[in-house]
Amino acid sequence: MQAVSALSNHDLRDEIKAYWSLRAETFDNQPGHEIFSEEERAAWHALILKHLGPGEGRSALDLACGTAVVSHLLDDLGFRVTGLDWAEPMLERAKAKAKARGRQIRFLVGDAERTMEADESYDAITNRHLVWTLVDPLACFQEWHRLLKTGGKVLIVDGDFVNTSVLTRLMKRLTQMAAKLGLARDAVHGAPNRDMAETHNRILSRVHFSHGAHANAVAELLRAAGFSKVTVDQDMAAIHRAQRRNFSFFKGLERATQHRYAISAEK
Incomplete structure (x- = not known):
């Protein structure tokens, strides 16, 4: 039975990797992924400073960095970023972006759940929209705990995109209606075509948080992994307000009503 389970997880992890490899081509074109205004950049800086403080040369590991949007935010604030x-x-685009901007960011090919990095080698760990994809989040959080120096912090930015509120569902329906009138080209945000949307849904149905990555469930697993001072921050209004300018009207409202959050925790 264990062998079958391991094989299933291996297959799922391969599918997740292939999915994000295909998403790389259009990833930076979408609001909510890349940053399209200085207002949004400042809002992200404020969130990071609130939970991690200024970099001051401290080492930070940006897991599942994608095209390095968060890596650049950390670099802006003085962290020494991997x-x-x-x-x-994704990494090819991340490296090209860093080179074009003259940033000294180190990039590694690796698995956020099994990093192969040394014990206590980072002062901070960040990730955005990673946790919902994890196969075994408890083991993963234990891995992150191992990587951090004593007093180091993890900052998770994610959301529960499964258990949507009545208001969010209403906004989604209004966005879809607007799309039929040609007023909301961003009605489907994320996977750029039907095949990839089906892949996304197939992955979601099999990961640990298939029923939604609620902040409280994530926080509880962080505590079980050994973290302390776990703080759930749902004040994402400044970021959403800045992003809204690049969404259609109803899509922006839909996004603002979702259960999105930042969670910080300390070793």
């Missing part, structure tokens, strides 16, 4: 991702097409 970006890690297992999707090589």
